[in-house]
Each structure stands twice: as C-alpha cells, then as structure tokens.
Amino acid sequence: MVMACGAAALFPLTTISLASSTATTSSLPIISASFCRLPHPQSPFCCIPTGATSIGGSSIRRRFLQLRASAAEEAEKHNVLVVNTNSGGHAFIGFWVAKEMRAAGHRVTVFTVGAETSEKMNKPPFSQFSELREIGVETVWGDPSSIGAKFGSNASFDIVLDNNGKDLEAVKPVADWANESGVGQFLFVSSAGIYKTSDELPHIEGDAVKADAGHVGVENYIGQLSFQSWASFRPQYMTGFGNNKDCEEWFFDRIVRGRPVPIPSPGLQLTNIAHVSDLSSMIALAIEKPKEAHGTIFNAVSDRAVTFDGLVRLCALAAGCEAKIIHYDPKALNIDAKKAFPFRNMHFYAEPRAAKEKLGWKSKTHLSEDLKARFQVYVTNGRHKKDIKFELDDKILDSMKVPVTI
Numbered sequence: 001m002v003m004a005c006g007a008a009a010l011f012p013l014t015t016i017s018l019a020s021s022t023a024t025t026s027s028l029p030i031i032s033a034s035f036c037r038l039p040h041p042q043s044p045f046c047c048i049p050t051g052a053t054s055i056g057g058s059s060i061r062r063r064f065l066q067l068r069a070s071a072a073e074e075a076e077k078h079n080v081l082v083v084n085t086n087s088g089g090h091a092f093i094g095f096w097v098a099k100e101m102r103a104a105g106h107r108v109t110v111f112t113v114g115a116e117t118s119e120k121m122n123k124p125p126f127s128q129f130s131e132l133r134e135i136g137v138e139t140v141w142g143d144p145s146s147i148g149a150k151f152g153s154n155a156s157f158d159i160v161l162d163n164n165g166k167d168l169e170a171v172k173p174v175a176d177w178a179n180e181s182g183v184g185q186f187l188f189v190s191s192a193g194i195y196k197t198s199d200e201l202p203h204i205e206g207d208a209v210k211a212d213a214g215h216v217g218v219e220n221y222i223g224q225l226s227f228q229s230w231a232s233f234r235p236q237y238m239t240g241f242g243n244n245k246d247c248e249e250w251f252f253d254r255i256v257r258g259r260p261v262p263i264p265s266p267g268l269q270l271t272n273i274a275h276v277s278d279l280s281s282m283i284a285l286a287i288e289k290p291k292e293a294h295g296t297i298f299n300a301v302s303d304r305a306v307t308f309d310g311l312v313r314l315c316a317l318a319a320g321c322e323a324k325i326i327h328y329d330p331k332a333l334n335i336d337a338k339k340a341f342p343f344r345n346m347h348f349y350a351e352p353r354a355a356k357e358k359l360g361w362k363s364k365t366h367l368s369e370d371l372k373a374r375f376q377v378y379v380t381n382g383r384h385k386k387d388i389k390f391e392l393d394d395k396i397l398d399s400m401k402v403p404v405t406i
C-alpha cells in the first residue's frame, strides 16, 4: 500500500523568509523518501517484555511473610493492587504494570477512579481493559477516597501502586488504608515535572524539587508510614500503547500531511520520551527487589535524550515521509509555546540513575523503533485522515511567510 504524502516537496526552500532575526531555518530534512510506505500493522504490544521476572524470596516482614507462611507455592506470588487514574497522561502506566505483573504470575487488581460506565472508559487504555480481564486481572471501579469501604481492612494486598493521586489529599486515604491493612510495599507514580530548573542536566534523583508541588507532599508522607518498602517513580514524557495524551502524534499529524513542523528555535533542546514498557519493567523490578527499592525516588525514564529536531526526523523516518522543520522564536512571534508545542520549550530530561544503581535496571527500548510501531497505531486508528485544525501552526507559518500548500 502506498500513500502519497510528498507534499513537503511543495515547499521550495527559496520561499522561506524569516520574520524574526533570531529564528533560523532548519537544516534540510535527512529523509529522502518522497512517499509514505505503510507496512502491515503489527501488534501494539510487541514491546511488552516477555521475560517475566521471577520474584525471589522476599524478606519483607508484613504481608510477604504471611504469604510465605501460608502456602509454599503461593509464597512466590504477590497480590497487587493498582489504583489507577481515569484520565491524564499516566493512565496507561497502570495498564502496562498490570499486564507485566500478571504475566509474571501475580494476582492483580486494577481499581480505576470513577464508574465503569463513564465516557472516559471509551478511550484507551480503558477501552482495552478486556485484555486485562482475559489474562485474569480483576478490574474494579470506585472512589479511592473511600478505598477502605471498597476492600475492607483484610484485603490481603501485598503491594499497592498508586498511579492516581497528584497530591496528598488524593493519595492519603489510599496510603493510610494500605498502611493500616499491613500492605508490605507501597509504590507511587510521581512526576519528573517537579524538578526545579537547574544549571546541571540531566536531572538526577536528589536534585532540588518544587517544594510546593503536590507530588512532593506525597513522597514525603509515604516515607513516614510503616511500609516495609516504599518507592516513588517520576516519569517524564511517555509513548506506547494506550497513551491518551498526544506525544509523537503531534509530529505525525504534520508530517503525513506534508505540513512544515514548527519547532521553537533552536531545535536542539533536549527532552526525554520514554516507552511505557521501560516504566513497567522498572516498577516490576522494584517489586522483585523491595529491599533495594525501599525509600527510593526513581526517575522513571528511558536512558537517552532526544532533541526536538531529532524527534521530527525520527518521526518522519517512522512514517516514511519527508519532514520540513521550521524554527521560530515564540517570543518574537508572540506565540505561547506551551500551546503551540507539546513539550516544555527548554532542556528538560531526567536520568534513570537510581534504577540502574539500586535495581540493576536497564532500558530495553529504542525510540526510533518504538516510533515505527506507534506510526502503525496512528494509521490503524485512521488519524492520518482525520480533519485536524492547525490554526496556531498557520499563525506561526504565516508570520514567517512560509506558504502552506496542502
């Protein structure tokens, strides 16, 4: 199947004139293909690590010991509760962790905020929750602030992952209930967005954070409870199946339509796009090694950064299209880069140092390969044909006198 998308060829370089003295045109695209090749769609789950981690004998005092005492063969298996948000960019982390933990033979319950009948459940990853049930994951819905009423104090979960709350108000009921019901390990999905801007990059665990950030309050609080093991994971930008927040899609939207890709200058800003399977493997390893993980903040990111321009080129390569990068100066054009571009317009990337040092974790993903799989999903979903408005892009390109001929 061949789909023409070579409209980029309609933008002769000579027509580009710069409205702002600080803006520069990009280097020429390195992609020379003039049409899109669309290979057969692959399984969106081809990135799930198949080598299920075996859980070694844990010496955790609370629930782990009870399990070991009760049944020898049960001892290796945990009972995991994932409290999952029903919206935002983190929802698919719970989906992937549930799959990975279940594949390793653990009992897993995913407790999603709200009602099963809510409209939010029509979107990925929730629309695929049947896949979880098929492999034996229990899926329930409700209000985490009354989690005690939902599960009682005898729920016998060994491990609770809160992938929902962004502040103490939201997480405290879950953490207190888990603490009181003797849960051995409590894990929290925080955010790398809480790091203060710094002169040294990448951000590593221990760097200064915005003290008033809600996530910081949670991290401090769970450390004071009686969990045998606790840990916090700070993700950054993510990609992978079930992501319901635009990441690479923003780039594909422009590239497949032959539209110039407006990038805040200079385009060399570094960011980190992690495949969610790197996060789920990290969380799985923290469950496997509760002692090593205990009391630790983990940057839950992949171990390479990518430049903005580089991301355009990798997305173009994945799509088999040409890409035309246009650099603009948001200030000079009076453009709010937060609205015109999906990532923070600055160097922003963290390093997964604690996971490597304490857990022996390794990234198993490759952004360029992952983007190819993501492009299949993009096309399978029909988004390449969707009518999308590019008003802000047009404003930028118009200010820079870049013609758009679609």
Ligand SMILES: *[C@@H]1O[C@H](CO)[C@@H](O)[C@H](O)[C@H]1NC(C)=O
Pocket: 152, 153, 154
């Ligand atoms: C909790 O479990 C214990 C021991 O199995 C049992 O005696 C007790 O009634 C249970 N409590 C509740 C609230 O279910």
Ligand SMILES: *[C@@H]1O[C@H](CO)[C@@H](O)[C@H](O)[C@H]1NC(C)=O
Pocket: 176, 179, 180, 225, 226
């Ligand atoms: C946490 O649990 C421990 C042990 O069960 C208990 O002593 C402590 O008071 C609990 N902390 C909170 C804040 O409830």
